[in-house]
Amino acid sequence: MEVTTLRRTIARTRLAPIAAFPKRLARVARHDAKVLRTSARWLVTSRSPPGSTTTTRTS
Numbered sequence: 001m002e003v004t005t006l007r008r009t010i011a012r013t014r015l016a017p018i019a020a021f022p023k024r025l026a027r028v029a030r031h032d033a034k035v036l037r038t039s040a041r042w043l044v045t046s047r048s049p050p051g052s053t054t055t056t057r058t059s
Contacts, residue, residue, distance in 0.1 A: 001009075010019050 010016060
């Protein structure tokens with residue numbers, strides 16, 4: 001049995017959600033990692049709020 005035929009056969013059974021789980025988990029994990037990476041980058045590179053004691057004045 002070819003791989004494509006086997007995949008289609010499994011996709012039509014009650015096992016389809018279980019068979020798809022690893023691939024779906026990997027996709028969600030990649031998305032979550034990207035969101036986390038973007039948020040961390042923003043947090044590190046964002047400026048301090050006005051009035052913060054960590055700002056330096058150049059005058």
